[in-house]
Amino acid sequence: MKITHEIKDTTIIITLDGELDASSSVILDEELSDPEIMTYSKILVDCKNLNYISSAGLGVFISHLQRFEDAQIKLIFYNMQDKVRNVFEILGLDLLMTIVSDYEEAMTIADE
Amino acid sequence: MNNTITVNCTKKNLKQIRDFVTEYLAGFQLSDILMNQIVLAVDEICANLIIHANHEDPSKYISLAVSEKNNTVKFEITDNGEAFRRSEYKEPNIDEHVRIGKKGGVGIALVNRIMDKVEFETAGTKNTCLLYKKIK
Numbered sequence: 001m002k003i004t005h006e007i008k009d010t011t012i013i014i015t016l017d018g019e020l021d022a023s024s025s026v027i028l029d030e031e032l033s034d035p036e037i038m039t040y041s042k043i044l045v046d047c048k049n050l051n052y053i054s055s056a057g058l059g060v061f062i063s064h065l066q067r068f069e070d071a072q073i074k075l076i077f078y079n080m081q082d083k084v085r086n087v088f089e090i091l092g093l094d095l096l097m098t099i100v101s102d103y104e105e106a107m108t109i110a111d112e
Numbered sequence: 113m114n115n116t117i118t119v120n121c122t123k124k125n126l127k128q129i130r131d132f133v134t135e136y137l138a139g140f141q142l143s144d145i146l147m148n149q150i151v152l153a154v155d156e157i158c159a160n161l162i163i164h165a166n167h168e169d170p171s172k173y174i175s176l177a178v179s180e181k182n183n184t185v186k187f188e189i190t191d192n193g194e195a196f197r198r199s200e201y202k203e204p205n206i207d208e209h210v211r212i213g214k215k216g217g218v219g220i221a222l223v224n225r226i227m228d229k230v231e232f233e234t235a236g237t238k239n240t241c242l243l244y245k246k247i248k
Binding site: 019020022029052054055056058059060062063064065066083084086087091092093096097101 | 124151154155163209225
């Protein structure tokens with residue numbers, strides 16, 4: 001799992017590249033636990049190259065969701081592969097999290 | 113074709129297990145989504161065994177055997193760690209997990225929803241988890 005980020009004004013774009021499993025999700029948790037992330041108003045997660053996610057990866061997002069909501073930080077996933085989106089859907093997480101098709105849509109929602 | 117793999121109990125070996133399952137299933141022409149679901153279910157069970165049943169002790173091992181009969185794939189995962197107590201298992205309430213910021217506890221729910229049949233057996237010190245999925 002390779003995680004990179006790019007900052008655009010008050011938006012942080014996190015790009016996930018690889019597989020998020022019980023082993024690799026630790027680094028995502030570290031990234032999302034960084035106090036600096038709370039200084040942004042939007043967190044966009046580019047899932048184009050996220051080829052796999054297990055419950056450990058989902059758990060990292062689940063565990064931070066309320067904290068971001070409380071701070072009115074928008075968490076938006078985009079470019080998600082169908083097979084990965086399906087895993088979110090099995091648990092109904094697609095109803096609790098914002099998943100959109102592409103970057104443009106993510107930015108539009110983020111600006112609302 | 114060798115249909116069994118044994119790995120020691122470190123999380124780094126989960127990738128090897130997923131690759132093994134993917135390779136086995138490659139001959140069945142499954143959709144991307146179904147292939148991913150089956151790989152995920154096996155990964156979840158193995159992760160639980162490595163982390164919770166065997167406390168990531170690299171001197172311990174888990175084994176996975178896979179077979180197919182009548183369009184149903186069967187996975188048999190064995191270890192010698194602490195047995196999974198199904199009677200104590202509760203389906204997670206995801207809203208509650210979000211509210212309290214809980215990180216774990218949704219893996220078995222995924223397995224139960226993906227697989228057609230999930231069984232846990234213990235005989236002496238050996239625990240076996242059996243997963244069945246119809247693929248056609």
